[in-house]
Amino acid sequence: MVIEPWPYGGLAADEENNRYFQGLLFGRDTRLNNPDSNFYAFPLPLIPVMNARTREIIRIDRLPTGGDQDHLQDQTHSANILDHCKAADYVPELLPQGPRNSLKALNVVQPDGPSFNVAGGLVEWEQWRFRVGFNPREGATIHDVWFHGRSVMYRLSISEMTVPYADPRSPFPRKQAFDFGDGSIGHATNNLKLGCDCLGVIKYFDGVLIDSDGKATSAPNVICLHEQDNGIGWKHTNWRTQRAVVTRNRELVVQFIITLANYEYVFAYKFDLSGGITIETRATGIVSVVNIDPGKTSQYGNVVSPGALAQNHQHIFCVRMDPAIDGFNNTVLVEESHPVPFGPKNPAGNLYEVRKEPVEKSRWIDAASRHNRVIKLVNESRSNPISGRPVGYKFTPADTQLLLAQPESGQARRALFAQHHVWVTKYLDRELYAGGRYPLQSKREIGGVGDAVQRADDVKNTDVVVWSVFGLTHNPRVEDWPVM
Amino acid sequence: MAPHPLDILSVDEVNNARSIVKSLHPEHKLFFREIYLDEPAKAQLTKYLEAEHAGHDTPLVSRQALSQYDVLDGKGGVQSHESIVDLASGKRLHHTIVPEEHHASLSL
Numbered sequence: 001m002v003i004e005p006w007p008y009g010g011l012a013a014d015e016e017n018n019r020y021f022q023g024l025l026f027g028r029d030t031r032l033n034n035p036d037s038n039f040y041a042f043p044l045p046l047i048p049v050m051n052a053r054t055r056e057i058i059r060i061d062r063l064p065t066g067g068d069q070d071h072l073q074d075q076t077h078s079a080n081i082l083d084h085c086k087a088a089d090y091v092p093e094l095l096p097q098g099p100r101n102s103l104k105a106l107n108v109v110q111p112d113g114p115s116f117n118v119a120g121g122l123v124e125w126e127q128w129r130f131r132v133g134f135n136p137r138e139g140a141t142i143h144d145v146w147f148h149g150r151s152v153m154y155r156l157s158i159s160e161m162t163v164p165y166a167d168p169r170s171p172f173p174r175k176q177a178f179d180f181g182d183g184s185i186g187h188a189t190n191n192l193k194l195g196c197d198c199l200g201v202i203k204y205f206d207g208v209l210i211d212s213d214g215k216a217t218s219a220p221n222v223i224c225l226h227e228q229d230n231g232i233g234w235k236h237t238n239w240r241t242q243r244a245v246v247t248r249n250r251e252l253v254v255q256f257i258i259t260l261a262n263y264e265y266v267f268a269y270k271f272d273l274s275g276g277i278t279i280e281t282r283a284t285g286i287v288s289v290v291n292i293d294p295g296k297t298s299q300y301g302n303v304v305s306p307g308a309l310a311q312n313h314q315h316i317f318c319v320r321m322d323p324a325i326d327g328f329n330n331t332v333l334v335e336e337s338h339p340v341p342f343g344p345k346n347p348a349g350n351l352y353e354v355r356k357e358p359v360e361k362s363r364w365i366d367a368a369s370r371h372n373r374v375i376k377l378v379n380e381s382r383s384n385p386i387s388g389r390p391v392g393y394k395f396t397p398a399d400t401q402l403l404l405a406q407p408e409s410g411q412a413r414r415a416l417f418a419q420h421h422v423w424v425t426k427y428l429d430r431e432l433y434a435g436g437r438y439p440l441q442s443k444r445e446i447g448g449v450g451d452a453v454q455r456a457d458d459v460k461n462t463d464v465v466v467w468s469v470f471g472l473t474h475n476p477r478v479e480d481w482p483v484m
Numbered sequence: 485m486a487p488h489p490l491d492i493l494s495v496d497e498v499n500n501a502r503s504i505v506k507s508l509h510p511e512h513k514l515f516f517r518e519i520y521l522d523e524p525a526k527a528q529l530t531k532y533l534e535a536e537h538a539g540h541d542t543p544l545v546s547r548q549a550l551s552q553y554d555v556l557d558g559k560g561g562v563q564s565h566e567s568i569v570d571l572a573s574g575k576r577l578h579h580t581i582v583p584e585e586h587h588a589s590l591s592l
Contacts, residue, residue, distance in 0.1 A: 007590060019587055053562055121491055131490045135520040137589075143490050144533055154526070183589025186518065208495055212591065214502035214516035214553070216495040328530065429525045438586035446586070463526070 002026045002039040004261050007182045008049065009174030010410040011443050019052040019441065022061075024261075024288075027082050034094060038286075038482055040262055041088040041305055045077060045291040047171065064169040067296025072169050077293050084294035085307035088482035090286075108199035114227055116252060118203050123225065125252045128271050132223060132254055134207040136186025138432070139267060140223045140256045147275045151324045152393065156279070158267050159320035159467060160435040160448075162418050164403065164411045165288070165313040167300040172290075172311070176411050179260050181439035189222045190257040190264075198226045198255070223256045233273060249273065262286040277393075279319050284484050287476050288313070304481035316403060316418040316471035318434040318449075322427065323377040323466065325392055331380050331461050332359040332424050333392070336371040360460050362453040364420035367397035375422055380461050397421040398470040414442050416450030423449040423467040426457035434467050489532055489545040493521045497571055501549035504569045508576055515554040515562075517591045522548040522568045547571040552588060564588035 008020035027042035045063035050056065064074035065081075092099040116125040121132050127148045133141040138157045145153035158180065165175040179185070186209045193204065203226070207219035233247040255268040264285035270278040292298060292309035301311040323330050333356045340351045356376070359365070367373060378392030403418040405411035412419065417434035425431070433439075436448035445451070449467050487494070493501070501519050523529070524545050535542045548568055555563045564582035569575065582588055 017585065021590075053560065120488065122488070131488070133490055133521075133523075134492050136518045137520075146537070154530075181589065183517070184591050187591070208492055208498055208520075210498060210502070210516055210519050212515055214498075214505065214514065214519060214551070216493075216498035216502075216519075218495065328526075427526065438582065438588070440587040440589050442586070 001044070002028050003048075006261065007177065008441055009176050010414050011441055012174070012410065013443065017441075020049055020058075021052050022047050022049045027085075029087060032087075032089075032094065034091065036091045037094060038087065038089045038091075040286050040289055041308060041482065042082050042085045043289050043291040043308055044081060061171045063171070063290060065291045065293050066169075067293060067298045069296070074169065077291070081291060082307065085291075086305055088305050090483045108228075110201045110227075114201040114203070115250075116203070116225065116227065118225065121205070123252075123254075125227075125271065126250075126273055128252065130271075132205055132225070134205065134222060134256075136184070136207075136209060137180060139180075139185050139189055139258065140205075140254060140269070142254065142269050145277070145324075150326055152275075153277070153321065154324040154328070155320070155322040156269060156277070157320050157432065158279075158281075159318045160417060160433055160439070161265070161315065161317040162403075162415045162435065162439075163263075163313055163315050164405055164415070164418075165311050166404065167290075167311045169300070173410065175311075176414065177260065178415075178435055178439035178442075179258065179265070181433060181435050181437070183440060185258055186219065188258040188260055189219065190259060191219070191221045192224045192255075192257065193221045198224055198228075198253070200226050200228070202226045223254060225252070225254050227252055230272075247273075251278075259285065262288055281317050283315055283472065283474075286483055287474075287480050289481075302476045302478065304476055304478050308481070310476035310480065312473075312475045314401070314404060314418075314471055314473050316415070316469060318417050319468045319470075320432060320434065321377075321466045321468065323393065323464065325377055326379045326382045328463050329379070329381070329461050330392075330464050331378050331390075332459065332464055332466060333357065333376040333378055334359060334365060335374045335376055335394075336368070338371060358460050359424045359464075360458065362425045362455060362457045362459050363423075364449070364453060365397070365422040365424065366402075367399040367421040369396075369399040373397065375466065377464075377466060395468065397468060400470045401473045402469070402471070404473070410443065413444040414439065416445040417448050417467070417469060418471070421469050423453060423469070424459055425449060425452040425465050425467070426455070426459050427463035427465050428452075431465070434469075487547065489524050489529055489547075491521075493519070493547070493549055493571075497547060497549065500571050501551055501569055504549075504571075504574050504576070505551045505553060505567055507574075508567065508569075509555055513556045513558065515556060517552040517554070517588060519549055519551045522550040524548070546573075548577065554588065 003023040025044040026039040028039035047061040066076040130145040131143040142156040163177040204221040205223040207222040230249045233249040235246045237244040252271045266282040268280045287310040289308040376394045378390040566580040568578040
């Protein structure tokens with residue numbers, strides 16, 4: 001039996017405020033004699049709950065294993081709980097047909113070395129200059145970002161993420177992770193020399209973590225840096241002469257990968273040749289599954305393997321951007337494009353209007369792709385000499401689905417940040433965590449962006465911070481199993 | 485060479501922070517969760533960065549460590565603390581006892 005420790009999740013309103021941990025249980029087929037055989041294929045419908053202070057198991061939650069016909073009922077399973085489950089291994093030596101062997105070599109060679117220069121935490125590449133940091137709460141952080149001798153960002157980080165599960169049967173309503181704030185991102189960060197997917201010349205950064213006695217331990221290769229080719233940069237052909245000119249889109253990637261039990265998340269800060277910054281998150285690893293009776297299906301997820309139900313859930317991330325566009329006093333503009341009715345200003349009806357509104361007081365803003373809503377971070381005191389408009393950076397908030405749980409639910413109260421796409425706040429030292437400082441077992445979000453905007457600070461032409469929220473509603477597919 | 489204010493704490497600095505924190509709680513056993521750089525206040529760091537970018541001498545920015553740890557009273561009682569210490573002077577600059585309604589982050 002394998003015990004997978006998990007944070008307890010959100011305390012119910014009437015639950016005593018003790019510190020708990022719980023264990024998700026799985027069976028491992030020891031006949032395979034391989035410590036990496038996939039135990040997630042054999043979920044057991046029991047969760048022991050431990051009081052973390054006293055180290056006592058205070059109860060064992062029995063999990064429901066029913067299907068659509070059973071609704072919220074539990075205890076529908078038979079005694080032979082794993083008989084109908086099926087192995088699903090991913091390590092190469094356990095694959096029934098062996099690993100794929102049909103791909104021919106693709107080599108990334110940098111014969112003159114990489115184009116980046118690294119000295120300590122300072123990175124320089126193609127007119128970019130910034131510093132890489134690392135801490136056990138946020139993983140890799142990016143500081144003091146300059147492009148072509150101009151200031152762009154003071155600080156960039158992955159501020160928080162939440163993964164709420166949508167199965168209404170007890171005890172699943174408390175199944176909600178805050179993978180950054182719950183703790184231990186430091187130890188969850190992969191040593192990237194073991195299985196890094198990066199090709200070409202790679203620079204690794206080390207971190208420093210501690211043991212429970214506070215003694216420093218090295219965390220090697222927690223961040224990797226490399227260049228990659230990402231297709232065409234730009235192209236134009238003079239059709240008269242047939243002369244084509246093409247450039248490549250080369251990117252610099254700063255990446256870290258965290259493993260939280262079954263899931264992996266890959267976070268990459270990417271810098272391109274035209275001054276653009278992309279922050280990319282990818283979910284991989286293994287979906288969370290619970291035991292389901294043989295032959296049943298469930299509206300609460302998808303059966304991805306016999307006896308294994310992958311529950312519906314969301315992953316909602318928040319990136320914190322502290323802009324410094326040509327200086328520290330910036331303004332946030334909300335820009336939209338709108339149709340205009342026929343009229344003297346619009347005789348042919350083809351006119352559309354670009355509207356810009358500055359954000360005056362701290363608040364949240366939602367994405368609106370139907371209006372092409374774009375957020376601009378500008379410096380009102382600096383104009384572009386060609387356009388005459390304030391210099392700035394822009395991003396389009398991705399119109400991804402926000403938190404689905406009911407606003408009065410425990411899950412929603414704990415994650416106010418996940419209920420809107422953009423938050424604009426006034427800078428405060430150490431106000432770094434969108435979900436608050438202590439999300440572990442929280443009943444509600446305290447000290448996060450929800451509280452920050454309540455201050456209703458003036459945020460125009462001042463030291464402003466912008467938080468970007470985006471995510472995935474993950475209704476698992478059979479093809480997500482055993483690894484995505 | 486002096487570390488840059490944004491450099492992560494070195495192994496020696498972390499161990500130094502640990503010693504300082506232990507000396508602040510001489511009577512108790514401590515369970516450490518995290519020790520890491522307490523990034524300088526923006527007002528201070530921006531002055532450093534301006535000088536750095538201009539190629540001027542940079543002002544001194546103190547190296548500070550944030551420690552998150554539990555203090556065990558030996559009778560089963562546990563309190564979660566956070567201390568920010570100045571590594572050069574060995575002094576504690578901030579001390580928070582995490583209010584009971586919150587739970588300190590987990591550690592592996």
